[in-house]
Amino acid sequence: MIPVYVLSGFLGSGKTTLLSNMLKYLQLNGKRPAVIMNEIGDVNLDGLLINDEVPVAEMLNGCICCTMREDLSSTLLNLYRRVKPDIIIIESTGIANPLELIEGITNATLEADIELRLVTTVVSAPHFLALAHRERGKSLRLIKEQIRCADLILLNKTDQLTTEYINEVKNMLEKLNQHVKIIETVRCEIDMGLMFNSIHRESEHYDQNEQQHPSIEKTNEHSQHHTHNHVMTYTHRFNGVVDREKFEKLFSKIPTEVYRAKGVVKFAQDQEYYLFQFAYREIEIVKINPQQSVEPVAVFIGEHFDKNQIQRSIQELTNIN
Template identity: 40%
Template sequence: MKASDETYVTPIYILSGFLGSGKTTLLAKLIDYWQEAGLKPAVIMNELGDVNLDGLLVKQEVPMEEMLGGCICCSIRGDLGVTIHELIQKEHPDLIVVEATGAANPMELLDGVTETALYMKLDIRPLITVVDSAYLMELFDRQQGKTYRLMQEQIRCASVLILNKTDLLDSSRMQELLKLLNQSNPYAKKIPAVKCEVDLAELLVEGEGAQGATDEAGDQNLSQTHSHYGQSDSHNHNYTHNHSHSSHSHDHSHEHSHDHGQDPHGHDHHHTHSHVMVHTHYLSGPVDSKAFEQLIAELPRDVYRAKGVLTFSDTSSRFLFQYAYREPDFMKITPQGDIPDVVVFIGEHFDKEELSEKLKALEAGTLLAE
C-alpha cells in the first residue's frame, strides 16, 4: 500500500541526538536499508543555521524538506505540520524521518509531530536517540552544564538509544555509561555501536522491551556490536546533489535565548538550548587549506560543532567539512546547483567577533599557517 492511498497511514520516525553524535550517519544507513527494501523514504531536516549542510549527505533522489534558521521545537514549530502535509501530498513517501537539530528538546518535537497527527494519518514510531557515548561521559564527570542536561532529556525521551562511539571507552567506562543510561531511561532498547553500525532490522523492531537493562546485558551487547558491526562504513555516500539552497552574501549570527515561562500545569518550558549559539559565515572565495586547518585546530572548546562547504585555493576539489569535539573531517563532494562556500559554527557563548575576524583574515590571505 502506497502513501498516495487515502487510507495509508504514513510512518514517521524522529531522530534525536546531540550535535556531532552521528545522527546523519545513521540516517544515511537507514535510507539505504529502506531503499533496498523497495520503500520510498522522505526526510525533514532541521538546522539552527541558515544552510542545511547535513542535507548534502542525503541522496539526491530522496525527497527532502529543509527547516532552517531555528529549532523545530521552538521558533519554527508551527511550520512542521505544514511541511509534513506538503511532503506527503507532493512526494507520497512510504515513510518520513524527521532529523532534528542536536539542540532540540525531543519531547517538544514529539509534541509537535503529535499535534500534526491529530489531523493527518501518521504512525508515530518510537523515538531514536543517538548518544555520543564518550562526550556524555566527559560531561557526566563534570556533573554540570546545560549541554549535559539537554543530553539527559534526549536520553529520557527515547525508545531506542544508539550508544555511538563506544570504541572510545574502555570496559570500566562502558559500565559507567550503562549504569547512567539505565538510571535515566531503564525502558529504552540500548544498542552499542561504532560509527552507527547497527543491525537496522533490530533497531526498527518495536515491542521487544528494554535491552541492556543491566550492566552485564549491556556489556554483552557491546561485545556483540564490536564483533559484528564494528567495521568501518562500506557504503559510498559521495553523491551529487541538486537540493535547492538559498544563497546569501552576508554573515549571519543567531543566539537562541527563548523562555516560554510555565504553563498552567506548572511545567517549565524554558528551552534547554538557550545557551546554544550559531555563527554562519559565507566565504567570498577559495581559502588556503593549511590556514583553514590551523583556524579549526585553534577553535575554543566552546565551539563543539562546525560544518561547511569549502573550496581550497591549493586543491581542485570542493569539500564537505565537518567538525565534532576537536576532530575535523573532510570529504570531496560535487554539489549541483547554486551552493555557496559557507562555514557554520555551533557552540556555547564563544566569541563570535573574534571568530569572524579570523575568518575575514582567512579570506584575505593574512591568516597564515604556521
C-alpha cells in the same frame, strides 16, 4: 498509517550518519522515504549528503521543538500530501528537546494517517561521559532530556572508550531511562531490521486514539521549559578559496566555547569542494562532487563565543599570498 521516525541527539553525535544508513537500507528494500531536516542555522549542509531521489523538506533558522513547532506540523502534513512516502524521518537539530517535537508531530496526526513510530537518540559515548563527570551544565541537562524521550539509544563512538567506561555510561543511561533499548555502535552501524521492525513500541502500550507517544508519558514529570537558550550560531560565507593548512590550524585553536562546526570549503590547492565536520575537538574533511550549485560556507555552533573573533580568524584564511 505512514510511520514517522525521529532522530534526536546532541550536536555531532552522529545523527546524519545514522540518517544516511537508514535511507540506504530503505531504498535497497524498495521503500520511498522522505526526510524533514532541521538546522538551527540558515544553511542545510547535511542535505548535501542525501540522495537527490529522496524528497527533503528543510526547516532552517530555528529549533524545530519550540519556535518552529507549528511549522513542523504543517511541513509534515504538506510532505504527507505532496509525496505520499512510505516512511518519514525527521532529523532534529542537536539542541532540540524531543518532547516538544513529539507534540508537533501529534498535532499533525490529528489530520493525516501518520503515526510516530520510534524516537531514536544518538549519544556520543565519550562526550556524554565527559559532561557527566562535570556534573553540571546546560548541555548535559539537554542531553538528559533527549535520553529520557528515547525509545532506542544508539551509544555511538564506543571505539573511543574502554569497556569499563562504556559500562559506566550505560549505567547512567539506564538510570535516566529504565525502559529504553541501548545498542552500542561505531559510526551508527546497526542492523536496520532492528530499527524498522523489532524495537517498535507495542500499540497496546498507549491509546492510539489519544495520539500520545510513550515518550511523553515517561517525561512529563520533568521540566518542559527550553534548555537551549544558551546556544548561539555564526554563519560565515567564504568570498574565495581557502588555504587548507591554515584551515586545519584554525580548528586546532578554535575557542572551546565552539563545540560544533560544519560547512563546505573550496581549497586553493586543488580548486575542489570539501565538506567538513568539526565536533568534540576533532575535524573530518571529505571531498564532495556537488550535483548542484554550492555556496562555500561555514556554520559555527556553541555557547556564548566571540563571533567577531571567529569572523576575523576565518577571513585570514582567504588572504592567500
